[in-house]
Amino acid sequence: MEQSTFFGRSAPLCQPSCSRPNGHSLADRLVVCVATPARPPTAKVAKRSKVEILKEQSDFLRHPLMEELVTEEPNINEGALQLMKFHGSYQQDDRDKRGFGKGKAYQFMMRTRQPAGLVSNQLYLTMDDLADQFGNNTLRLTTRQTYQLHAVLKQDLKTVFSTVIKNMGTTLGACGDVNRNVLAPPAPFKDRPEYVHAAKLAEDIADLLAPQSGAYYDVWLDGEKFVTSQMETPKVTEDRAFNGFGTNFEGSPEPLYGSVFLPRKFKVAITVPGDNSVDLFTNDVGIVVMSNDAGEVQGYNLVVGGGMGRTARNATTFARLADGLGFVHKDDIFHVMKAIVAAQRDYGRRDDRKQARLKYLVEEWGIDKFRTVVEQYFGKKIEPLRPLPPWEFKDYLGWMEQGDGRLAYGVFVQNGRLKGDLKVALRRVIERYELPVIITANQNIILTEIEPSWKSDILNTLHGAGVRDVVDLDSIDRTSMACPALPTCGLAVAESERSLPDINLRIRALMTKLGFDEGESFVVRMTGCPNGCARPYMAELGFVGDGPNSYQLWLGGSPNQTRLAEVFQDRVKIQDIEKALEPVLYMFKQRRRPGEALGDFTARIGFDALRQYAADYVAEGAAAKLPKLALAEDVFASLEAMAAKQGKSISHLASETLRSSLCT
Known part of the structure; x- marks a missing residue:
């Protein structure tokens, strides 16, 4: 070593x-x-x-959590709070409910683990009931294909957790320094074996990397390990136990994690070639299912070292895209996953949690050294990556044929919040037709296993609740995402979920004013802090909260989520968003190449050119309020022709030209 x-x-x-x-x-x-x-x-x-x-010192995540859960206080102490994350919950404070002199309004957010976003009919109905009985009457669909149930009181935690477990759900591994929920495309296609395999592999890797000590059942079921109807794949059990190359702690209740688990959270996404519905390159490990022409899985391309989290004003923290690690054959996937986890476990930073994600280890070592260390735990060489087609973002909204005679319907859920009439209508059709669902990594939901004869009734029910068809969605809304942020997230410094719908409307109004076609759009994402939970650093336009009603603007991500955005402007107040965006959008409209997306344009033109353009840009409404300057008619005509050629207004070109002349 x-x-x-x-x-x-x-x-x-x-x-x-x-x-x-x-x-x-x-x-x-x-x-x-x-x-x-x-x-x-x-x-x-x-x-x-x-x-x-x-x-x-926690006895594998038991103490002091077990002691704190039975106290009369509405909250748990710091030690128990840290352990609670491993069990799938965060203690929160609803800042909207704080009263003068009353202190914090403590509550808990519970997150489920749903590999590939798959949710049985039984679990959906259970979560819907829990939201009404013990939550705030809403359910949150997350960017990792899971549920979040907000506003659970401490006294109700055990009831809520045990109910989820006994209805074939789990929260184990949804939070904490372990492997988190494993993503896979929410494709409902039964006749596409590569998609079926990706979903099954997500379940298997979730099982492989799940904590094993039994503490979860000690805390929530008083030691009774509830037996589900779904047993893990025998190969998962066999490969987890294999310790030929030092990946395991022999004799430990946690054979892979040991007593200290991982340095930080660990995220895995699986997909098929060309489908980037899971933001593959933002994960610690990305897996691409590689099949032959007959649809038989041959092995997997692997990428490692992606991650979104960063800390404000801390240049040593940054968003990062995953690097290509290589290809492994089908039978080796569990062994190589254990090897990657072991490398991060044994070499990841444990002195500074801000530097503890796998991306920093890969960044410091470089991919070649990281591959060499992984190969030591793997016991063999990792082969070169196999060729891949271009990536494409797919949102899986609207009607789809499953390939088995049944249909699926992707429903848009703005920012993932199921509430009000939408929640009631979804409950009605899901319960009536006993439908399972799939949660997408874009915070939407797919109804599956629909008989064609049910289609009309389902549409009528959903339309009656105000659900919009894909053709009726604004294309900006369709691809945008926001994190919950205020009032419950303890890290949030600005609004996100509650602000983005209005900001999207303002962006559309600005684009209409500038003459864009109604169907023109780009990927917009917003977070209330730099942690990046809604992956704003991959957006064409990202808003990252950096203070009350204040955001950083990030530009330059690609529509297919394969290029990082960069920070364009700091501390833009929410009321000044149009002022900041108008020069960028105007320049984009005037100088884009045919079919060029906003993110591709801003990455190509460069931020220096964008900022220079913005410095001299004169908004149409502002020109009337500025001082007037008389010009000779021939000079004005020349200025007008040059402005049209450069894609600028006359006022813009005049300001730019005079500024340049006066500064020389």
């Missing part, structure tokens, strides 16, 4: 306290588990964060 110096001596980068077959004694292994920066601080040595120590 690679050596790094810390605590004044040379030692393996990671020494978890669980036993591994590597010759170290238990006494040696009780030092620390911490990977240090490439240049460790000289004034004081790196040491584990408080969360790392808490995890190790």
Whole structure:
């Protein structure tokens, strides 16, 4: 194992306290588990964060959570709060409900784990009931194809969790320093074996990387491990137990995670060639199912090191796209996934949680070194990537044929919030026809297994609740996303979910004013903080909250989510969004290439040119209020012709020309 110096001596980068077959004694292994920066601080040595120590002392996520859940207080303490995440829940404070002198309005958000976004009819109805009985009468569809149930009180947690478990759901692995929900295309196609395989693989990898200690059942079912009707694939069980190359902790209740689990959250997405409905490159690991012409799976292309999270004004944190790792054969996928997890577990930073995601390890090492370390845990070489077609974003909205005689219907859910008439109408048709559903990574929902004879009744019911068909959606709304942000997210510094619908309307109005066609659109995403939960750094236009009613503007992502955006402007107040966007959109309209998207245009033209253009841009409504300047008729005619040629207004070109002349 690679050596790094810390605590004044040379030692393996990671020494978890669980036993591994590597010759170290238990006494040696009780030092620390911490990977240090490439240049460790000289004034004081790196040491584990408080969360790392808490995890190790928790008896595999049991204490002090179990003790805190039975107190009379409406909240749990910091230690229990950290452990609660591993069980699929965050403690929150509803800032809208705070009263003067009353302190925080504590509540809990519960998140489910739904590999590939698949939800049985039974679980859908259960979640709908829980939202009304114990939540805030809404359900949130997340960007990772899961549910979030908000506003659960501490006293109701055990009832809510146990109800989910007993109705074939789970929250285990939805949060915390473990593998999170595994994404896959929400394709309902029964006659496309590659899509069917991707969904099954998502379920298998979720099982492979799920915590194993049983603490989850101790906390929520008093130790009764509820037996579901779906047993994990035998190969998952077999490959998890395999320890030929040191991926496992022998004899540990957590064979892959050990007592300290992972340094931070870990995200996996699976797709098929060409389908980027899952934002593949934003994940710690992206898996592409590679099939032959007969539709038989041959193996998988792998990418690693993607991630969106960053911290405001901290240049050492950044969004990153995944790099190509290579190709592995079909039978090796579980082994290589364990190898990647083990590399991150043993070498990921544990002294600084802001630097603990896999993307920082890949960035520091480079993909070649990372591949070499993974191969040591894998036990064989990873082959070069296989060729792929261009990527395309698919939203799976509207009517689709499943390929088995039945239909599926993708329903648009603005920002993923199921509430009011929409929630009631969906409940009605899902219950009436016993439909399962699929949650998409774009916060929408797909009704599946629909007999053609049911189509008319389903449409009438949904239209009566105000559900818009795909053809009636504004194309900006159709691809936009927002995180929940205020009032419940503790990290939010600005609005997101509650603001984006109005901002989309304002963007459309601005585009209409500038003469864009009604169908013109681009990908808009918004978050209330830099954490990037709605993946704004992949958007053509991203809004990232950086203060009360204030946002950073990010530009340059691609329509198919394969290129990172960059920050264009800081601290744009919500009332000034049109002022900031109008020069960009006007320049785009005047100078774009045929069929060019906004993100591609801004990436091609460059931010220096955009900013220069914006500096001298004169809005149509502002020209009448500015000082007047008389010009000779021939000069004006020349100016008018030059402005038309350059795609600028006369006022814009005049300001630019005079500014340049006066500054020389």
